[in-house]
Structures are given as structure tokens and as C-alpha cells.
Amino acid sequence: MSVTAAAETTDAALSLAERAYRELRDRLIMLDIRPGEPINDGQLATALGIGRTPVREALKRLEMDHLVVSYPRRGTFATIVDITALADVSELRRVLEPMAARKAALSANAAMRQELSVLAEDIQRLDEQGLGKAADLMRYDLSVHRSIYHAAGNPHLEETLIRLDNLATRIWCLVLDKVPSVTGHITEHVRLLKAIVDGDADQAADLALEHISSFEETIRKVL
Template sequence: MSAALEALESAPQGTSLAENAYLLLRDRLIMLDVKPGDPINDGQIAAELGIGRTPVREAIKRLESDHLVVSYPRRGTFATGVDITQLAEVSEIRELLEPLASRKAARMASPAMRSELRAVAAAIRDLEGQDNSSQDLMRYDIQVHRLIYKASANAHLEDVLIRYDNLATRIWCHMLEKMPSVSGHISEHVDLLTAIADGDEDRAAELALHHVVSFEETIRKVL
């Protein structure tokens, strides 16, 4: 994986144990490495991460508010199912907020962030012709969206969009085997990232909306 696109498994330096556990579990749930309906064993996770159960339990509480896990009295905690019927509702919100985030990123991104956006666009362009799995390509998709949200310089908008992008990504990953390729979906990011880096707000918003709409249309074609 390109250095311009960090692996999902890595967590920012200085994060707390609970935050680190949350980020790790969240992305495993999003990518369906933890399958829908799988039990979430806090003791097993704590042992794997080499930490106590308390930070893991804190992480699980956050994941429950993200609708990624669900807890039942006397039964335990499980990864939530992937509900395809939520696609329209999730897309409706993203169609409004993704263009807003891209527009704000084009306006607010720092020079360093613009350089990073260009580097990521170049890294995605270099993927053409490579033999990348659909799962790996979806990891790129997640990182690109999170980078754009960060560049928008609005922490509240970033938080909301990460949550809905996570739900959309779970739906996408659930349907991966039915889709011939996701490379076209990923390559769309090149023009979007370039527009943001260039400060072209209208173009960035237009491309972001197209990306979200085409995502929903692609899913519906294989349903």
C-alpha cells in the first residue's frame, strides 16, 4: 500500500487505549473482517491487543452508538447485520453532506493538506494496472474520504460523515462479490482530490455528489 495512504490498522500516535481499540474494531467491522452477527468477545479482544478489558468495553460502547455492534441482555454483544434497506437513507444524507465537505475542503485546506491530497491522487492514479483486491481498493476509498473530511476543517461535519461513510462502506463490502470491479469507483477520487487541492469549490462539490450517486446506483444494479 502506498505510503500516501496509511493502512486502516494503524492508529494515530498518542491515542488512548480505548481510542486505539475503538479505531481497530471499527475498521474491522466496516470491512466485514468481523462478519455480521459475529460475537464480540471483550476478553479475547483485550488479550489480542495486550490491554485490559475496561478500554475494550469503552470502545464497544462507542461502537454501539455507531450502530456497528448491538448488545443484548444475558446474550452478549454482536456485530450488527448489514441492512441494505438503509441504503436510500444513508445516501440521502451523504448526497447533502459530501459535497459540502468537499467544497469546504477546497476552501479551507492548508498548503500541507493540499500537497497531501495531490500525493494521494497520484497514488490512486498509480493503482491502474496493478492487481489489487477489491478489499484493498475499498481501504483506499475509506482513507480518501476521511482525508477529505479532515481537510474540511469542521470537526462536527467530519464526525458525522465518517459515521455515514462507515455504514455505506459496510453495504458496499457486503455486495463486493456481486460486483465485477470497484476500480472505477476508486479512480473517481483522482479528479475529486485534484479539484479540492486546486481550490475549485464548485467542481469539488459536483464530483463529490456524482461519486455518492454513482455509489448508490451501482449497488442497486446488483441487488
């Protein structure tokens, strides 16, 4: 095998591992894989149409994200949703979410601002037409947050916030059937996205903090 072929194989393996990671991560976040459920890497590999090696690599990353846990001689399981972690997660998000929104408003390039603008229009259109199922709306929520984190331009901040948002979303999904409506939580993003697009850093930071505080308040009311 040539050096070039070997490099291509490595890239392909990494690409498959990333694909497996993102697919499994979002299934775990949305509780499509239920908390405490055993995870069989062979079955997952078959379901995803890839080999077991990239799935195992993905599971190692997911364990670092506190989304799965492995026990010797017992196997790997989806972690239990720890509602008591809400305070710790929210404490960090109240500091970092406004920072990301501010940085995005100041440094996002034209393409990123266009992407955020389209997201705002999509949410506004959904609101006018009647928002869909709660689980689908939570996927929109994930998309908005990840787009803002990326627009902030700091990969370390982005990685940290994605992990925190993933944990927060799992808590939200656990009590989703008890929340009267997630409509307001989703439509709050419109003003936040527009502030970032307009470059209004102070407004973006204030709205991000308001959004996180509203999330925590809503969860505590139903617990």
C-alpha cells in the same frame, strides 16, 4: 500517585480506548468481523494486547455508531448490515459529501492539500500498474473520504460523515463479490482530489455528488 501521574494514566487509557475503537471499527466496516458475529471483549483485549476496560469503552462508542449491538444477558454482537438503510444513508451523503468537498477546497491548509495530492498520485499510480484486491481498494476508499472530511475543517461534519461512510462501506463490502469491478469507483477520486487541491470548490462539490450517486446506483444494480 501524583496528579501528573494520574493524568498520564488517564491519557494512556484514552489512547488505548481510541486505538481499540479504530481497530475494531475498521474490522467491522470491512466485515472482518462478520455481521451477527458475537464479540468477546476478553478475546479482543488479548488480541489487541490491551486491557478489557479500553475495549469495553470502544464497544460503547461502536454501539453508538450502529456497528455493534448489546443485549442484556446475551452479550455484544456485530450488527447485521441493513441494506434497506442505503436510501437513508445516501440521502444524507448527497447533501453532506458535496459540502465537505467544497469546504475542503476552500479552507484546507497547505499540508492537507499536499496529503490529498499524494493520495491522488497513489491512486493514479495504482490504476496504471493494475489495481489490487477489491478489499484493499475499499480501504483506500475509506482513507480518501476520511482525509477529505478532515480537510473540511468542521469536526462535527467530519464525525457525521465518517459514520455515514462507515455504514455505506459495510453495504458495499457485503456485495463486493457481486460488483463487476470497483476500479472505476476508486479512480473517480483522482479528479475529486485534484479539484480540492486546486481550490475549485464548485468542481469538487459536483464530483463528490457524482461519486455518491454512482455508488448508490452500483449497489442497487447488484441487489
